Amino acid sequence: MNAISKNDLMTLLIRALKTNGLKITEKRQILLNVFLKNPDTHFDFDTLYQEAKKEWPHYGVATLYRNLRIFVDKGILSENIIGNKKYYELKMFNKKKIHAHLICKYCGSIDEYYSPDLVKYIKMIDKKYDFDVYYGELNFYGICSNCKRAIKNDLK
Amino acid sequence: MNAISKNDLMTLLIRALKTNGLKITEKRQILLNVFLKNPDTHFDFDTLYQEAKKEWPHYGVATLYRNLRIFVDKGILSENIIGNKKYYELKMFNKKKIHAHLICKYCGSIDEYYSPDLVKYIKMIDKKYDFDVYYGELNFYGICSNCKRAIKNDLK
DNA sequence: TTGATTGCAAAATATTTGCACGTCA
DNA sequence: TGACGTGCAAATATTTTGCAATCAA
Numbered sequence: 001m002n003a004i005s006k007n008d009l010m011t012l013l014i015r016a017l018k019t020n021g022l023k024i025t026e027k028r029q030i031l032l033n034v035f036l037k038n039p040d041t042h043f044d045f046d047t048l049y050q051e052a053k054k055e056w057p058h059y060g061v062a063t064l065y066r067n068l069r070i071f072v073d074k075g076i077l078s079e080n081i082i083g084n085k086k087y088y089e090l091k092m093f094n095k096k097k098i099h100a101h102l103i104c105k106y107c108g109s110i111d112e113y114y115s116p117d118l119v120k121y122i123k124m125i126d127k128k129y130d131f132d133v134y135y136g137e138l139n140f141y142g143i144c145s146n147c148k149r150a151i152k153n154d155l156k
Numbered sequence: 157m158n159a160i161s162k163n164d165l166m167t168l169l170i171r172a173l174k175t176n177g178l179k180i181t182e183k184r185q186i187l188l189n190v191f192l193k194n195p196d197t198h199f200d201f202d203t204l205y206q207e208a209k210k211e212w213p214h215y216g217v218a219t220l221y222r223n224l225r226i227f228v229d230k231g232i233l234s235e236n237i238i239g240n241k242k243y244y245e246l247k248m249f250n251k252k253k254i255h256a257h258l259i260c261k262y263c264g265s266i267d268e269y270y271s272p273d274l275v276k277y278i279k280m281i282d283k284k285y286d287f288d289v290y291y292g293e294l295n296f297y298g299i300c301s302n303c304k305r306a307i308k309n310d311l312k
Numbered sequence: 313t314t315g316a317t318t319g320c321a322a323a324a325t326a327t328t329t330g331c332a333c334g335t336c337a
Numbered sequence: 338t339g340a341c342g343t344g345c346a347a348a349t350a351t352t353t354t355g356c357a358a359t360c361a362a
Contacts, residue, residue, distance in 0.1 A: 022316090022317095023315095023316060023317070023360085023361050023362075024361075024362095025316090025317060025318080025360075025361070026360090027317080027318070028317090045351090045352095058318090058319065058320095059318095059319090060318065060319040060320065061319090061320095061351095061352085062318075062319070062320080062321095062352090062353075062354080063317080063318055063319070065351095065352060065353075066317085066318090066353090067317095081237040100281070102281070102285060102287045102289075104287075111285070111287075113281060113284075113285060115280070115284075117277060117280065118277070121273055121274070121277055122296070124271070124273065125256070125258070125269060125296060128269075128271075129258060129267070129269060129300075129301070130300075130301035130304070131258050131260075131267075131296070131298050131299070131300055131301060132298040132299045132304065133258075133296045133297070133298040134297065134298050134299075135296070135297040135298070136294070136295065136296045136297065137293070137294070137295045137297075138292070138293070138294045138295075139292065139293045139294075140278070140281060140287070140289045140291070140292045141289070141290065141291040141292065141293075142287050142288040142289040142290050142291070143287070143288045143290075144285075144286075144287055145285070145286035145287060148286070148288065178341090178342095179335085179336050179337075179340095179341060179342065180336075180337090181335075181336070181341090181342060181343080182335095183342080183343070184342090201326085201327095214343090214344065214345095215343095215344090216343065216344045216345070217326095217327085217344095217345095218327090218328075218329080218343075218344070218345080218346095219342080219343055219344070221326095221327060221328070222328090222342085222343090223342090240352095313362100314360105314361100314362095315360105315361100315362095316359105316360085316361080316362100317358105317359080317360070317361090318357105318358085318359070318360085319356105319357100319358090319359095320355105320356095320357095320358105321354105321355095321356100322353105322354085322355085322356105323352105323353080323354070323355090324351100324352080324353070324354085325350095325351075325352070325353085326349100326350075326351065326352090327348105327349080327350070327351085328347105328348080328349070328350085329346105329347085329348070329349085330345105330346095330347085330348090331344105331345095331346100331347105332343105332344095332345095333342105333343085333344090333345105334341105334342080334343070334344095335340105335341085335342075335343090336339105336340095336341080336342085337338105337339100337340095337341100
């Protein structure tokens, strides 16, 4: 196994900042670190804000809003709106790039789903509509297997 | 051709209101009529508000917000968030139900796309993840054919 | 040094709510 | 009539902006 360490990932992220002409500030590192600590999570604004404040109590909302926007623009984070909330995730972790979210209406869990069929499907859109897809948001709402099981048990 | 007339569609919508225990008020009819007038359009709040005000100058924001939420909850309208805006469309027109939006980053146009492959794709998710999909939002961002052509001409 | 970044507070937007009045069934 | 719906204004929530101070390069 050659899993990439969190330190390595941070190095990559810092390189990404440099590449984009952004300064490596402590506030930005704190933010990116929140993502690194929990790579599979989709964070909403409030959670990010609370987590950032744990590291730096004076972290300002404006700073967070500004950096989120910059990071999304520069392609470091992706933004996904589910329900009424915006969720952010490190694009780095989604080498799969375009993936789908499976959102459970019962427990609110957000899982990711990816398959080569999705790529095939997108290529088909390109061809059929002469539309160049370069990014996609796919949200499927439904009931996850855990909740299905729980519901069945309740009915017993 | 047996195209359904707008009157018929309004009748269906009114029936939908009744079925859901909602009163048939003038304000609601005005709102639904905005959608009927332009069936293929995805309306944002401001556009809906302006259109409603044309028919009833005192139409209030609260009324519009409330009715939009009710209609979305009852499944009469669907809500889709693109960029920072919420867009609404009559579900009635989307018998296809789950369809994708092709959003052009240049001109902002929003086209709809549907194919049986999408249905197949969703069924696969059901099976593979044991996740019951009952609704989906799919937004693909890219460049539409018109803009591609325009860009090519500019480069000449 | 110098332009980018930050925190704070204020401003601008977006959305919801309380309430008196109106109206659909 | 009576519950539901509406408009207005006020309250909240969300996001952006101006600006002086600070910081990274």
